[in-house]
Amino acid sequence: MATAVPAERDAVAHGLALPGAQVIAAGVGPARAAASTATALTRAALAGRPYGLVVSAGIAGGFAPHAPLGSLVVADEITAADLGAETPDGFLPVTDLGFGTVTHRPPAPLVAAVAAATGARPGAVLTVSTVTGTAARAAHLRARHPTALAEAMEGFGVAEAAASHGTPVLELRAVSNPVGPRDRAAWRIGDALAALGDAFGKLAPVLRSWNPHDQ
Numbered sequence: 001m002a003t004a005v006p007a008e009r010d011a012v013a014h015g016l017a018l019p020g021a022q023v024i025a026a027g028v029g030p031a032r033a034a035a036s037t038a039t040a041l042t043r044a045a046l047a048g049r050p051y052g053l054v055v056s057a058g059i060a061g062g063f064a065p066h067a068p069l070g071s072l073v074v075a076d077e078i079t080a081a082d083l084g085a086e087t088p089d090g091f092l093p094v095t096d097l098g099f100g101t102v103t104h105r106p107p108a109p110l111v112a113a114v115a116a117a118t119g120a121r122p123g124a125v126l127t128v129s130t131v132t133g134t135a136a137r138a139a140h141l142r143a144r145h146p147t148a149l150a151e152a153m154e155g156f157g158v159a160e161a162a163a164s165h166g167t168p169v170l171e172l173r174a175v176s177n178p179v180g181p182r183d184r185a186a187w188r189i190g191d192a193l194a195a196l197g198d199a200f201g202k203l204a205p206v207l208r209s210w211n212p213h214d215q
């Protein structure tokens with residue numbers, strides 16, 4: 001499990017009762033999260049105990065009204081929303097420029113099982129390097145990604161690291177603030193961390209019974 005900061009790591013570790021699972025604070029932002037996750041995966045592989053699944057977890061901004069404060073979101077797609085080029089005709093993802101990737105898809109049966117066990121809503125979770133701070137940007141992101149429920153800053157980096165090891169990825173987030181105009185008074189970080197811990201408390205049976213070779 002790769003969270004961004006120690007408070008998220010502790011919430012996940014407190015909820016999750018799964019021997020053998022490692023929960024790390026991998027850092028904020030996609031690049032730091034990718035580097036830390038890749039290091040953890042490489043260490044495990046070199047020790048002869050490769051991981052079967054990587055989970056990006058933490059708090060997130062939720063697109064209203066689809067993902068209210070305190071709700072949970074599980075990614076059916078993890079998309080880098082600002083990896084590309086701005087042109088006079090609008091944003092072009094790097095894939096339109098002929099290289100890279102912008103989306104990773106977690107295993108659909110696992111997403112469904114996590115949604116059923118935790119009540120998380122399945123949808124796209126966007127990865128951004130800049131937290132959205134205006135209604136216009138929020139509307140632009142939803143227009144480009146109509147199934148987006150949330151934005152955060154690490155999922156795509158964690159997914160890139162997992163993909164480089166051939167390991168499936170999942171992203172589970174608890175909504176701490178609405179995506180849109182900056183309003184620190186509206187943040188509910190404590191509630192989101194509690195929801196995250198509760199969700200991981202329900203995840204152990206799902207993760208224990210999940211077999212990547214069945215996919």
Ligand SMILES: O=C(O)c1cccc(C(=O)CC[C@H]2O[C@@H](n3cnc4c(=O)[nH]cnc43)[C@H](O)[C@@H]2O)c1
Nearest residue numbers: 004028059060061131132151152153154177179182
């Ligand atoms: O200063 C601000 O206006 C601001 C607004 C929301 C979040 C932040 C953060 O610095 C938190 C980044 C941290 O938490 C995740 N996160 C939580 N909410 C959001 C969001 O609305 N958009 C993007 N990321 C969010 C993120 O994954 C980071 O780990 C500051």
